[in-house]
Each structure stands twice: as C-alpha cells, then as structure tokens.
Amino acid sequence: MAKRCITLDEVSQLLEDCEEKYLEATVCVLPPNTSQLSDEDEGDEDVANAGNVTVADVPGELEVEMVGEDMEDDTLFENEGDDAETEENQPSTSSAPPAKRPRKKKCPAPSWTKQKKPAFPKTSALNGQAAGVAENNLRQTLAQHNPVQLFEEFFSPEIYDLICKETVRYSTDFRNDHEFHTSTEEVKVFHGILIITGYHKVPSEADYWSDAEDLVVPIAKNAMSRNRFQKLKSYIHFVDNSTADSNIGDRSFKVKPLFELLNENFCKFGCFTPNISIDEMIVKYYGRNSLYQFIKGKPIRFGYKYWAICSSEGYCYTFTFYCGKETTATDVPLGSRVVLNAVQHIADPSSYALYFDNFFTNMDLLSQLADRGFRATATIRENRINRTCPMKSSKEMKKSDRGASEYVYDRTSEVLLVRWHDNNIVTVATNHDSIEPLHDVKRRVKGQKEKSTVKMPNLIYNYNAYMGGVDHHDWLVSKYCVSIRGKK
Incomplete structure (x- = not known):
C-alpha cells in the first residue's frame, strides 16, 4: 500500500x-x-x-x-491529482479523475495474402503537384529577402506586440511596478541578445556585460544594460495571468498565444516538400515543472516534449506542446491522435507522403490515413500486428542471413507489412509503397572482414531517406541553443 x-x-x-x-x-x-x-x-x-x-x-x-x-x-x-496514473507515466492535463475509456470498436478480421506488388486503390501514385506549387510561391516571395527579413517572416511584428503588451500588463498587475514600460524595439533587442548567446558563449550571463577584454561582448553591452536585460527577463510574459481560471484545463496556456502565432507563420507558405516526417522533439529544460519529461535514449533526455511535423530537410511546419494524459474519454490511441491532428492543415493529401516511427503506428491508423488520401510508411511494433499474421516472428528471422526479408499484405486494411533482417529485425508497414526495386546497401556480415552488399526493400530505403526530418531540425536548432538560463 x-x-x-x-x-x-x-x-x-x-x-x-x-x-x-x-x-x-x-x-x-x-x-x-x-x-x-x-x-x-x-x-x-x-x-x-x-x-x-x-x-x-x-x-x-x-x-x-x-x-x-x-x-x-x-x-x-x-x-491524488496530476501525479495519479497517467499515459506512459506522463503528467495529466487536469486534476479531475480521467473518464472511463469507451469500449474499443471491433476491427474487421484481416485477410492476409502473399502479394508482392499489391494495388493500393485508396492511395494513387504520389504527384507532388501541391508541394511544387508551394515551393515556387515560396521562392518568388522570399527571393529578395535579407536574413533579418527572413527571420521576421516567422517572428512577425504581431509576436513582438503580444510580448510587449503582456509584459507590461504583468509588471503592472502582478508585480505592482507601474513605472515599467517597454516597446517592441526593446523587445527585439532583448530577443537579439538571446540569439547571440546561442553561438557566442561565455561562462555566465553577467559576463556579456563584463569589462574584461577577453569576455566583453560589445554588441550586447552597447545595446542594453545588464540591469535592464535582467528586469525584462523577469517580467517577460505572453498571456494575461488573470485568464488562468478560464484556462484551468489547459496546462500550456502560458505560452499558447505565442505558439499559435508561430505555427501560423511556419505554415503560411504551405507544405513545400512532398515527404513529411512526424516525430517527438524535446526542448532542453532542467528546472522544476510538472510538464517536463524524461525520455531515455534521446540526445536530449530532459525537457519539454513537443509533437512536430517537419519536412525531410528539417523545416518545421507545425508543432504541438504535449501536456500529458487527456481526460476526455476516447478509444483512439495517443499516437493515432497525434498523427491525425498533425495532418489536418494539409489541403491536398495526394501530394505528400508521411513517415513516422513505431510509437505512433498501428494498422488501423494506416487504414484511416488511406481513407483520407494520405500515403504513409512507418515502422510498427510486433505486438500491434494481428496474431494471425503469417509472417515469421522476429526470433525466427534472426536465424536467417542478414538482408533476408519477409512480406505479407492485408487486403482488409490495404496495408503491406515487410520484415527485414538488418542489424536488428525491423518491421515496416505502408499503405502505398512497394518492395521493389531492391536497393544495394553495405552492411557488416558475421564471419566476413569487409562490408558486404545486401538487398534492402524499397519502402525501407525510402523510410530511412525521409524519416529523419525532425531529428535534422533538432540538430540544426542545437547549434544555436540559447545559453542564458531562466527559471521560467
């Protein structure tokens, strides 16, 4: 007990x-x-x-x-409250007890067949027309922009106005500092100093205003005094705190207006790449907050968790703050909800292919995406495949040679499953892609000194090529991570 x-x-x-x-x-x-x-x-x-x-x-x-x-x-x-039983040990979105989950609908029994080149009637060939149009519009719009103008396309004047208004409101209503005033230009300077700290690092925050020749950063020291910077840092706000009662069920209400504006700016040019990856990303944070997460095995293990949809080159189209288990009763798994919500803003599904990992994937999700016209390829966990599936198990596949593959097609959900022996056994599901043509890849084979050529199925080759968009985005952001820490 x-x-x-x-x-x-x-x-x-x-x-x-x-x-x-x-x-x-x-x-x-x-x-x-x-x-x-x-x-x-x-x-x-x-x-x-x-x-x-x-x-x-x-x-x-x-x-x-x-x-x-x-x-x-x-x-x-x-x-009991937010620390009660939660989805995957994550914080709950409300202190109210979660509603009972409704009974899961019975899915039609799968109809398995050994079909190497199945026809996918719901997802025709990828045309990429909408992606091409969006890319041309993007190039024409931004061709003459300098770096500052490009940055302000995303961090727009509306964002600076929001920060200025809510920061002054907070200083007056909650800090009783009626003499504090700021402007959008001062907020821009404050933001610029934060950006500088991402690539020009010194031992401590105060050292940016140091008089020592080996520490001083004139561009920061001449732009704003240290005391003014720290005061603005302590007052910075994005929402009216008095609305907390009306947003009691939303644990991200403190930053929600900022995120809504950023998402609007990120996707205003449309999706200009035909291949899109969906994954989780972590914003590093080590302070005390009930929303921060720990994810074992990730490059950044502690921080705030987001669901992101990115291009295969690392451009972030939209992101969503994960606040923990939802109390609304639903029989839709978390991974399926994330994917279905992430693709709502895509107007022409026939121009895009989605890639995501086994955290999100199940057979029913791929079938639902096909019904909406979305092509999707994803790794899938073995325990999420119907037990009647005639494929060899992972244990049996490990006894085969490296590069060996097994496939099966479900005519009910119109999903193709391929299991391939790589460094480990990987299972990939798709509602549009094919096994052939096979690709030659170099792998180490037991008993041989040099790497040997093995055959990789086409859908796995495409998954490896286009899945890493969110990870590439995180890698790019990490090069300019703000070094000044705060308690907020």
Whole structure:
C-alpha cells in the first residue's frame, strides 16, 4: 500500500497507526508540482530540520509505501491529482479523475495474402503537384529577402506586440511596478541578445556585460544594460495571468498565444516538400515543472516534449506542446491522435507522403490515413500486428542471413507489412509503397572482414531517406541553443 502525505507529522502518525499491520515502510520525497501562476521557487531545496516540523516542511509531497502480509499489491493514493496514473507515466492535463475509456470498436478480421506488388486503390501514385506549387510561391516571395527579413517572416511584428503588451500588463498587475514600460524595439533587442548567446558563449550571463577584454561582448553591452536585460527577463510574459481560471484545463496556456502565432507563420507558405516526417522533439529544460519529461535514449533526455511535423530537410511546419494524459474519454490511441491532428492543415493529401516511427503506428491508423488520401510508411511494433499474421516472428528471422526479408499484405486494411533482417529485425508497414526495386546497401556480415552488399526493400530505403526530418531540425536548432538560463 502507498499513501501520500503533506507533512512529516502525517508520516509519523501514519507509521504509528499502521505499525502492527505492515512489515516494513519506505518514505520518499516527491518533487513538487510547480504552480501555473508562480514565477518563483516553491521553497528551499533542503528539507527543513525534522525536529522543528512546520506545515510546509518539504517542498513536495511525501510518499509512504508499506508492505504487509495481506496487502502487497493494493495501492491507494491520497491527495491524488496530476501525479495519479497517467499515459506512459506522463503528467495529466487536469486534476479531475480521467473518464472511463469507451469500449474499443471491433476491427474487421484481416485477410492476409502473399502479394508482392499489391494495388493500393485508396492511395494513387504520389504527384507532388501541391508541394511544387508551394515551393515556387515560396521562392518568388522570399527571393529578395535579407536574413533579418527572413527571420521576421516567422517572428512577425504581431509576436513582438503580444510580448510587449503582456509584459507590461504583468509588471503592472502582478508585480505592482507601474513605472515599467517597454516597446517592441526593446523587445527585439532583448530577443537579439538571446540569439547571440546561442553561438557566442561565455561562462555566465553577467559576463556579456563584463569589462574584461577577453569576455566583453560589445554588441550586447552597447545595446542594453545588464540591469535592464535582467528586469525584462523577469517580467517577460505572453498571456494575461488573470485568464488562468478560464484556462484551468489547459496546462500550456502560458505560452499558447505565442505558439499559435508561430505555427501560423511556419505554415503560411504551405507544405513545400512532398515527404513529411512526424516525430517527438524535446526542448532542453532542467528546472522544476510538472510538464517536463524524461525520455531515455534521446540526445536530449530532459525537457519539454513537443509533437512536430517537419519536412525531410528539417523545416518545421507545425508543432504541438504535449501536456500529458487527456481526460476526455476516447478509444483512439495517443499516437493515432497525434498523427491525425498533425495532418489536418494539409489541403491536398495526394501530394505528400508521411513517415513516422513505431510509437505512433498501428494498422488501423494506416487504414484511416488511406481513407483520407494520405500515403504513409512507418515502422510498427510486433505486438500491434494481428496474431494471425503469417509472417515469421522476429526470433525466427534472426536465424536467417542478414538482408533476408519477409512480406505479407492485408487486403482488409490495404496495408503491406515487410520484415527485414538488418542489424536488428525491423518491421515496416505502408499503405502505398512497394518492395521493389531492391536497393544495394553495405552492411557488416558475421564471419566476413569487409562490408558486404545486401538487398534492402524499397519502402525501407525510402523510410530511412525521409524519416529523419525532425531529428535534422533538432540538430540544426542545437547549434544555436540559447545559453542564458531562466527559471521560467
């Protein structure tokens, strides 16, 4: 059994009451949930002296886990809220208890066949016409722009006006600083200094205004004083905090107006590349906030998680802030919701091909995308394929030679599955692509000193070529990552 307490007094009383019932108990301090309206720390990092206990003697909650003879698997949480059971251990979007998930609709039974060149009636050949038109319009519009004008196409005057208005409102209404005023030009200077810190790094923030010859950055020092910069940094806001009550279900309301304007600017030229990748990206953050994520195995493991749709060259069309588990009852998996929401702004599906990884993929999603005219190719997890699938299992495939492949076509969902033996066993599903032509690729084969040529199916070759758009975007952004840190 596990219980959550607020103070050490509650923990002590709980242990005394349950001393005879349970064999052992473990007490741990949980990190606090940062308030949506707070711009300051909730308390000291060090726990207060246990001999002088107060109501707020620890910044977060205390969890007591007790193990007894009759109750090892039962779990009960007090003060449940955002830390209750969530989707993939992510924070919940509301403190209200999640609604019951409706029963999943029964899907038609698959009809498997060994068909190497299936016809995909719902997704005809990729024409790329809309992408070509969008690219031509983009080139004509931006051909004569200098770098500053190109930047302002995305960080438009409306964004600077929003920041200026909400920053002044915050300083007046919430900081009681009625003498503070700023302008869009000053906000531009502030933003410019942040950009400079992305590629001109010094040991600390104050060193940008240092008098030392080896530290000083004249362009920053002459543009704005250090005190003014830090004051503007502490007041910067993008939304009216008084609207918190009306946005109680939206945990991203603090930055939502800014993100809406940025997304509008990013996709105003349309989708100008025929191949689009959908994936998650992380914005690095190490502070205290209930929305930050940890994703094992990623280049950036700690930070805020976004769903992004990018071109294969790394241009971000739109992005969405992930705020945790939704409380709205739905039988649609998270991955399917992300993909279907991400492609809503695409007007001509026949001009584009989508690529995403196995986090999002299931057979039903590929079938739904085909019904809407979208071509899609994605890796898929073995446990998301119907058990009646006649393909060899991954264990059996590992016994085959490197480069061996297995394929099967489901006539019900019109999805082709291909399993290929690479460094590991990979399974790829598509609603439009083909196995042939086979491509020659170099791979190391056991027992041979030099790399050997093996055959790679065409759909896997295309997936490798076009899937990395979001990762390429992250790589480009990392080269200019702002080095000045803040608590917000």
